[in-house]
Amino acid sequence: MAEDMVLIAGSANPELAEEISKKLDIALHPLEVKQFSDGEKYVRIGKSVRGTRVFVIQPTSPPTNDTLMELLLIIDALKRSSAKEINVVVPYFGYSRQDRKTLPREPISARVVANMIEMAGAHRVITFDLHADQIQGFFDIPVDNLETTLLFADFLLDKKKKDVVVVAPDVGGAKRARRLARELGAPIAIIDKRRMGHAEAEAINIIGEVEGKFAILIDDMIDTAGTISSAAEALKKAGAKEACIIATHALFSGDAIEKLDQDFISMVGVTNSVAIAKEKRFKKLEIISIAEILAGSIKKIYEGTSMGEFFEALQEKIEKKK
Amino acid sequence: MAEDMVLIAGSANPELAEEISKKLDIALHPLEVKQFSDGEKYVRIGKSVRGTRVFVIQPTSPPTNDTLMELLLIIDALKRSSAKEINVVVPYFGYSRQDRKTLPREPISARVVANMIEMAGAHRVITFDLHADQIQGFFDIPVDNLETTLLFADFLLDKKKKDVVVVAPDVGGAKRARRLARELGAPIAIIDKRRMGHAEAEAINIIGEVEGKFAILIDDMIDTAGTISSAAEALKKAGAKEACIIATHALFSGDAIEKLDQDFISMVGVTNSVAIAKEKRFKKLEIISIAEILAGSIKKIYEGTSMGEFFEALQEKIEKKK
């Protein structure tokens, strides 16, 4: 890479940043980050970025308000230090679930966040598996929303499971399940948790065939793991042979680990878009690194070439495995 | 209504505007609309709107580019004529399907349209059953996205059908189907048209039970009717007893009518969000008017009260019917 490229890591996921840095063979640019005792963040770019093209790596993962504020201050510092181009790599995009009004008088928090990032001075966002594709349209700047479908297909095909069914843990996840199912050549099923009438108790209904099958539960993120663990339970009741879980973003808040670490679930696969603390790395957890995809994307963006080839190669690799 | 309220109708759906005007008991404000022989639109507000609160009724229905441009010129004319508040009533929102990048190097056309409307000077958008809820977040101004679920539930309950299943014609429509199903107290099914492997022929797969049932196919819009008619066919093959179609926006382009007017489909219910030409009103078509909801919403907005009551009343009515 030429010398006008700068790679900066916020404090949210230093491990991922290190990995990317190694793959690109570019040292991380010095950055000072502090949190004062009153909770305010302070950042300072360690050396000149005048005229450079900067890539900031900072998922806005929990504590989201802190990591987001830190990101904004980094962008502002870069802008005021005359960086030529500010590319923001946000593998996990906080507040993405608040992407529409589901009830009157709610905010659209994801748009608020998009505005904040854009107005702070970012020129481009690179992100991963947005909760809804439409969030790209919350920005007026280019957004590269990288997908994990192929990455997951590649990972799962290696497991050589048979009689597979891809299961969406709720109706909203049907499209995501379908995308993965297409790559695996598998059917889909959907969990539909609801009350049939307003007076009746909530019932879990499974649409599609799961009996005797190896069920792959897929979601974009695991937060408290409530939805996905009760989905697993429903699958078990419905006679599925075994279940594994695959998800892009591992927030693991509350007692998520406890809920996930149950017998029926044979494996939980997540990416490292969010830093996973040591104490949350339980035995069944498998971490799929996105560092290579990110490094590749950053390279492509820097060189001004298309990212298509990258995914085409991955696609081919998958086809061979099938 | 007080005298500072103005109701203006663009040329896209004068019939709906008339209906609203009657329900509100306010005459439509004079507006001159012309299309020159070279295709340019010309508009002129017929009399003063200084200091008034205006509601412009104009779905951006086909020919979308013309109706959209007309809407923008009306907004600009209102703004430059010192209208105090410009509320844009767009029952059908053109380009809403282009709401994200599905392939690299596509535009996000729905955001382009949102920007155009916002920048022309609109202060609020009232629309109906957006293709994706997230489009609300394409705007920085308030968007009232009215839903047709209750309207449809009310309409369908009157049909007193039994053994009903609500069917989404594709995976993306699962949430919409589920919303209606909840009101009807019915189960859902999903049509999943796809190739299982990349080499195989396309197959239509139905997830969920439909045999011997009365199937209600629901979608947000009917354009060429390709998806929905092949979904109906699939239902027939799968042994459904009968099918009806319900959709908010009736674009009916190409040979849509031909495709819809088949034996297995017993009824097609649509709203008047888009003006439906006489020659497209075939026998099985039932038109559900949204004029009352729109008039009610306009009234609530003008008076500064909540629209919640309106839908609560509708909800109650439905509960009684069940």
Place this chain on the structure above:
Amino acid sequence: MAEDMVLIAGSANPELAEEISKKLDIALHPLEVKQFSDGEKYVRIGKSVRGTRVFVIQPTSPPTNDTLMELLLIIDALKRSSAKEINVVVPYFGYSRQDRKTLPREPISARVVANMIEMAGAHRVITFDLHADQIQGFFDIPVDNLETTLLFADFLLDKKKKDVVVVAPDVGGAKRARRLARELGAPIAIIDKRRMGHAEAEAINIIGEVEGKFAILIDDMIDTAGTISSAAEALKKAGAKEACIIATHALFSGDAIEKLDQDFISMVGVTNSVAIAKEKRFKKLEIISIAEILAGSIKKIYEGTSMGEFFEALQEKIEKKK
């Protein structure tokens, strides 16, 4: 040209784009343009434009609303695909006649269009012979408004006519006539169609001498040809020997051809800023290509040099002919 230059043609005038492409010796970049059966436009850039400097060729000629929308979607797609610079070549600028309020409560449509282009993400506009020079000021981005005066002078001097008078078909065109007249070393006359009193019939009055002369009627565009053909008639009545018409933009809408193809008019010269359908190319029509000027301008802009020399060379050539 270096490899970071991209030339893209919308669907409005592919022939002109081809000509420019040849003169610059750069192949047109692949672009997919579709119009769905409901009238919505769809565009997709065919291959990567990351980091490139793009020139989009698209006059917003009739059907203006469609060609304009297409242009905006192309700009948005380019912006979201991380093009470095988006130069918009709009040889004919639709809605340019609606550039001011002539009556209360009209829009200023040309400003609406300017806002749309600017906000979609264009960085520079290259256009031709704007209806009013002031439209440049509707933009906050650079506008190169190329003039056809020298091109026309060059073309007309070759005709070696004597006793020439340059005639403006209405009072608003006096300045345009004067600019050409100066280059030709000819006097001017002005057609003034109006009612002398509010009760009297409309009369056509010619200010200046035309008797026995070869009249060159000049206008910026020919739309329905109403004004210009009745101007020709008036010249005939006033004893002019012969008339020819010269205009930059050939919209030729309605029965324009019929009106123009009359005995007294010996020649109609127009540019190819707007694509002219085969059936509208009548015998007396002569088409003056602007491809060379556009190719030259694009080259100058790309290289960051002044466009002045270009026009100075043309000026010199004209001086010699005189």
Place this chain on the structure above:
Amino acid sequence: MAEDMVLIAGSANPELAEEISKKLDIALHPLEVKQFSDGEKYVRIGKSVRGTRVFVIQPTSPPTNDTLMELLLIIDALKRSSAKEINVVVPYFGYSRQDRKTLPREPISARVVANMIEMAGAHRVITFDLHADQIQGFFDIPVDNLETTLLFADFLLDKKKKDVVVVAPDVGGAKRARRLARELGAPIAIIDKRRMGHAEAEAINIIGEVEGKFAILIDDMIDTAGTISSAAEALKKAGAKEACIIATHALFSGDAIEKLDQDFISMVGVTNSVAIAKEKRFKKLEIISIAEILAGSIKKIYEGTSMGEFFEALQEKIEKKK
């Protein structure tokens, strides 16, 4: 007028402001204006304007940079003091002649000024007889561009002159001359000063009949009076019987008075859009007040009614005089 109306006068034309204040029967709101010894302006609103609708009267007349800056500071002070609505009355709009690029690498100064006024926080501009109508389109806020044609027609009809011809002092003024001529029922002529060839001396050419007539030279403004006085001379040579001059804005800079105060010119009529110093009020000068039109417009804007009636009444009055 209700109590939420505030009338404020900058220091540029206190006399006009006083006149308007009297006609509206509203006292001028206290405003402190200072110019420090280093040339910086200082303003302070004298008492609360919270929630009020303000009309600021300040032509940006010479010294334009000072009066303009003062206007911007007043707007900012009003905005930060929470005025509800800021209407800017700028009877003379400085920099309006720099409304387009006539040579490469010039600014479009009128747009710069428009941006400044809009961005400072003005909500509406009321101005008079803009140099070009298109300047309205430099703003995104409403602009009321009041015309003096009827005022001048009314004034001139009272002079009861016969054999009148309205003369534009240059080609660019043809439209303005025509507008007045239409009201007076008179023909027009145009002065065309230019070189026929590039080597020849400049010649003044008159297009149209003026011999033996009473010539009314009309322009939008008189600055150094160079153009208009040489036009008068040309008319004299061409045998016109007598000439008078009518113009909206009396800048009278340089030795304008000297040039205007010549025998052949029988009268010079101007408005009080710009404050005219005592020493510049020569004998032949007649000042037509625009205070009534402005007061009327302010009233209409405040009340939210149309300004049409106002001009219709004036039109009728003129018709009767003819």
Place this chain on the structure above:
Amino acid sequence: MAEDMVLIAGSANPELAEEISKKLDIALHPLEVKQFSDGEKYVRIGKSVRGTRVFVIQPTSPPTNDTLMELLLIIDALKRSSAKEINVVVPYFGYSRQDRKTLPREPISARVVANMIEMAGAHRVITFDLHADQIQGFFDIPVDNLETTLLFADFLLDKKKKDVVVVAPDVGGAKRARRLARELGAPIAIIDKRRMGHAEAEAINIIGEVEGKFAILIDDMIDTAGTISSAAEALKKAGAKEACIIATHALFSGDAIEKLDQDFISMVGVTNSVAIAKEKRFKKLEIISIAEILAGSIKKIYEGTSMGEFFEALQEKIEKKK
């Protein structure tokens, strides 16, 4: 107050909001605030705010990133719910100390925050004793920066101390000290902690007379209390008789209480701009409520009258005490 006024309290300082609500005799509007287990904030306005003028009370006090995000989401929800006017009452403005670059490549965090609040949709900010007055200029919307000087003077005069000197704990606080000193009729002194040469140890230097005096140390905020407690120590060494501390914002982070609760300091007076936890309310602490000033200001803003009278009354009261 009329019915279109709405008072909303974020979760940062409910006690202060309650006090204001009582003084204004307006119930707080229902607002749901949640913090999910992953740290994301969720807000929802409890009932309609259409067309109302809202005052949101939310200091962005520690945890600043959380309280700030909550504020932004409330503003967005209000905006999208069509509130007519959004007034943001931020008694303590987080990040106000990061108001300029003191080292290269720092952000200007206070401006980032200002942009966020403005762009979220706030129309006006009411705040207290900003760290620097210039922060008002970070906004383009009106900012009411209320001062505590008179409040403190009133409070301190009641203590009836003699031989008073007002002391700034650092050079940057000289102006603040002077403002209070003027009201008390007392002299000032300034603590200047610094190294005389780059090699020497840090020395605390007192500029002005303090020996034998009652020293009032004043600052805008007490965070970790480091500066102010070492200032107190310096005063003790320099022979001051006694010291009290007065400050507007009581952040009390880290071991602030411990540092403040020392013998030499006889009293610590702070306002309730920030909620002070029970365990931090030590014996010498006196809390001066700003609820009355805030309630008064809100009333004045709502009624559209000047806030001047309010402070004039306070001024008079002080004059009498002296």
Place this chain on the structure above:
Amino acid sequence: MAEDMVLIAGSANPELAEEISKKLDIALHPLEVKQFSDGEKYVRIGKSVRGTRVFVIQPTSPPTNDTLMELLLIIDALKRSSAKEINVVVPYFGYSRQDRKTLPREPISARVVANMIEMAGAHRVITFDLHADQIQGFFDIPVDNLETTLLFADFLLDKKKKDVVVVAPDVGGAKRARRLARELGAPIAIIDKRRMGHAEAEAINIIGEVEGKFAILIDDMIDTAGTISSAAEALKKAGAKEACIIATHALFSGDAIEKLDQDFISMVGVTNSVAIAKEKRFKKLEIISIAEILAGSIKKIYEGTSMGEFFEALQEKIEKKK
């Protein structure tokens, strides 16, 4: 320097621009500047700037409104001529003292000016010793606020004075005095002019020791020299041995020279940020050129390297002198 660098000088300080031009060994780019007889400015860039990186040198010094307007027009011309980057070098920033509201209903003029410069199209501002550091935060674009402290320390150390005290002429200048004092290794004193009670006469009070010392009065600018000359007088009365004055910006308006040219003041040192007319260059005046710092900064910005080294070298030089 490479060929895409352009250096342009407005008319405010041609001498400084010449000096910078020589140090950078780059000829000044041709620029036409005129002031019409009515006071309007006219500018035109003399030759192409397409694709270049431009540095405009123009302090907005008196007559500020004229120099500021000229600067804005130059920026607009550069923007419309497609300059790639517009860097604005404003060594003296007019209106910087009006940087906050000190009384209700004042504007924040410095923010108005910042908005004007930013919106005209500037990409970066290089300025000197802003009245308040916070003014940087009035911009969203990078601002390099160069300091004169080291320059002054270097200059003063050469004078080899003993028993030095650095004196701030008012409380607001305490920080500036302290910064210089630190470099000189000297103590500070502060002049505090005020009324002790509201009824008493104004008294000048000196905080800190000055008796028998060589006092260096420091300020950011000398306008009418009122404050600083009365401070000098106070120092004399208080027994200071001698006083010199040092200030960055020499406005010298009103009778400043007279006030400064008194016995007790041994020297007045100012920079050439503002052009100083010949007749104002009195004997005791010493002018410290900032051309080298500016040339160095421009070079660093152009090359995309840090400006830190520059000041570090200066710092070292000073350390040696001490």
